Amino acid sequence: MRRARKARAPRPNPHELMPPEGVPISLEVAAIGTRIAAQLTDLVVTFIGSVALVILLVVLKVTDPDTIFALAAFLFFAIRVPYYIVSELLWNGRTLGKRLMAIKVVAEDGGTLTAHALVARNLMKEAEIFLPATLVFTLDSASPLASILTTLWILATLVVPLANPRRRRLGDMIAGTYVVRLPVPILLSDVSRGPVPVRQAAGQGFSFYPHQLDHYGVYELQTLEALLRAGERPKGGAAAAKNHAESLAAVIEKIRLKIGYPDPVPEAERQAFLKAFYNAQRAHLEQRQLLGERRENKFHASAEPAAAPDATPAPATEKT
Amino acid sequence: MMTDDATLIRSARFRKEREASLSRLESLVARAETQGLHRMSFAEARDLAELYRQATSSLAIAREISLDKALLDYLEALTARAYLSVYAPQERLGGLVRRFLTEGAPQAMRAAWLFVALGFLSLGLGALAGYLLYFDSPDWYHVFLPPEMAGGRGPEASTAYLRSVIFSDGEDQDGLGAFAVFLFSNNTRIAFLAFGLGVFLGLPAILLTFYNGLSLGAFLALHVDRGLGWELGGWLSIHGVTELSAVAIACGGGLKLGAALLFPGRRTRRAALAEAGRDAVKLAIVAAIMLIAAAALEGFGRQLVQDTTTRYTIGWAVGALWLAWFTLAGRKPA
Structure with a gap:
């Protein structure tokens, strides 16, 4: 008998969403704490709304004091449910609380959020969050079975979001949605651009040989980018500037030692040297990447042989 | 440069x-x-x-x-x-509501008719069991309806008192208050629980609905025992037809979810749950609408209408309207 072995698919990255265009988009899954904060904000908003309505009804003498609590509870419910659905529908998956916390609901299939999805996830919210929350207040020691069941229910609804990588609650699963953090697009300048530094003493730029550029990878390059950026826009006082100058010097010494650059770099040309090195290194690494060899970090040379055997699949054992 | x-x-x-x-x-x-x-x-x-x-x-x-x-x-x-x-949603609110009322809800009801029927069945079986058990021994009454829920209407109450409750003129509560109190009554909670707990393999939904039927049956039996069956029927009908149907429909929605988890077929459980959710959610909204309608009937109708025949007529006419909505609306022209 031959048993078909299920090939284990690689686990998809939870922070990536595939839109219809077919280019995966990075959207970071919202943290649980952020979502709770948004939830609390929404609760406060709807609570204030219903209290205002109740006060209005009392002032207008439409109701009498005996039933005011039942009426308030009903109004809270009748405001809360449509509030979540309508606000998420009109504001593209964001309630007031979510706007404040810069998170939003997205559809996991990469399509448009449908009305059905929003209704489903918010109706389930009633069963998942609000119902157990109100049940907590009715717990008493007289009925241990009910208490245990309620506790189990609450635990189950708490565990579900923690047990899946996209932090989805049951309502999200039924609706096919999850919640992401809104990314903020900020375009920083291109470090490689701007005046190409000219070496004053020799009258020409710094130049590097290809073998000198074979030491580092993407990680080091982007760390250097951050360092150069800090040098371009100095912040803080004299102490910070001195600190930065010292780290520049240290970095340059390390690089010179590693790549075997013979000439010492005078203090005035440190930034220029690093910029020239960044440009040369980036051009070199980008070319390697274009040729199919992406170098993640300076350990790329030692990592290569180890990575090779992974390409050949392990021989499958077959039972006959 | x-x-x-x-x-x-x-x-x-x-x-x-x-x-x-x-x-x-x-x-x-x-x-x-x-x-x-x-x-x-x-x-x-x-x-x-x-x-x-x-x-x-x-x-x-x-x-x-x-x-x-x-x-x-x-x-x-x-x-x-x-x-x-x-990819932001581009739908208008008004269009959504209209589409739900004219197409989505009745179509979902028809698609899930088996589960709704199961909901009615568990409610009916529960009522039957409660009814028979009461005549077996009235002690069952307080098993199904704890004294604090029965509101003094138990086997120990006098027939005159039971009659007075059925035909109370309701001066103790105004319409809006009764409406709100009703909504937080037992049946609404049962409807919600039955739907929400349906996810847990459907069993809690059936049990809750059955239990609801048990107390209904025992309550009915008590009044039949005292010769008040016809009057109680009117008292219950005016809102109960709508309300108990809502409970059964909510139970049906919960069952639909539970069934998707139990029998996902060739899909993953999550995919099955998501697909069942499309109808189940509509069933839940229908149940909510019906509960609100029942609350309105209870809050404003029951005190105004004291005649038993009229109570029957209103209750079942409203029930027929619901049925017409579910069976006739949203059919594609053949």
């Missing part, structure tokens, strides 16, 4: 060529997010979609050829924001 294109490295040229269109996309996205797509002009909306698609391809290329972290981060974030505003 040597800043002409020839001295730039390839990825820097790549970035320079696209910066203008990317910043235009950024401003369009900001407008779409603050005003909404439908308030933008045609040209702007077209440019947004066009530039978004360009940005996705730029992103795909940049991931391959560029090590400029600033550009990569910006492109990732901008493309994501643009994606979110391009």
Whole structure:
């Protein structure tokens, strides 16, 4: 008998969403704490709304004091449910609380959020969050079975979001949605651009040989980018500037030692040297990447042989 | 100064060529997010979609050829924001409500008729069991209806008292208050629990509905025992037809979810749950609408209408209206 072995698919990255265009988009899954904060904000908003309505009804003498609590509870419910659905529908998956916390609901299939999805996830919210929350207040020691069941229910609804990588609650699963953090697009300048530094003493730029550029990878390059950026826009006082100058010097010494650059770099040309090195290194690494060899970090040379055997699949054992 | 294109490295040229269109996309996205797509002009909306698609391809290329972290981060974030505003829901609220009432709800009810029937069945069986058990021994009454829930209406109450409750003129409560109190009564809780707990394999939904039927049956039996069966029927009918149907429908929705988990077929359980959710959610909304209608009938109708025959007529006429909605609306012309 031959048993078909299920090939284990690689686990998809939870922070990536595939839109219809077919280019995966990075959207970071919202943290649980952020979502709770948004939830609390929404609760406060709807609570204030219903209290205002109740006060209005009392002032207008439409109701009498005996039933005011039942009426308030009903109004809270009748405001809360449509509030979540309508606000998420009109504001593209964001309630007031979510706007404040810069998170939003997205559809996991990469399509448009449908009305059905929003209704489903918010109706389930009633069963998942609000119902157990109100049940907590009715717990008493007289009925241990009910208490245990309620506790189990609450635990189950708490565990579900923690047990899946996209932090989805049951309502999200039924609706096919999850919640992401809104990314903020900020375009920083291109470090490689701007005046190409000219070496004053020799009258020409710094130049590097290809073998000198074979030491580092993407990680080091982007760390250097951050360092150069800090040098371009100095912040803080004299102490910070001195600190930065010292780290520049240290970095340059390390690089010179590693790549075997013979000439010492005078203090005035440190930034220029690093910029020239960044440009040369980036051009070199980008070319390697274009040729199919992406170098993640300076350990790329030692990592290569180890990575090779992974390409050949392990021989499958077959039972006959 | 040597800043002409020839001295730039390839990825820097790549970035320079696209910066203008990317910043235009950024401003369009900001407008779409603050005003909404439908308030933008045609040209702007077209440019947004066009530039978004360009940005996705730029992103795909940049991931391959560029090590400029600033550009990569910006492109990732901008493309994501643009994606979110391009694929924002464009439905109007009014259209949604109309579509739900005329098509979605009745179609879902018909599609899930088996589960709704199961809901009615468990309610009916429960009522039958409660009814028979009461005649077996009246002690069962307080097992099904704890004294604090029965409100003094138990086997120990006098027939006169039972009659007075059925025909109370309701001076103790105004309409709105009774409406609200009703909504937080036992049956609403049961309906919600039955739907919500249906996810847990459907059993709790059946048990709860059955239990609801048990107390109903025992309550009915008590009044039949005292010769008040016909009067109680009227008292219950005016809102009960709507209300108990809502409980059964909510139970049906819960069962639909539970069945999807139990018998997913060839799909994954999650996919089955998501698919069942489409109908189940509509059933839940229908149940909620019916509960509100029942509350209105209870709050305003029961005190005004004291005649038993009229109570029957109103209750079952409303029930017939619900049935007509579920069976007739939203059918495609053959």
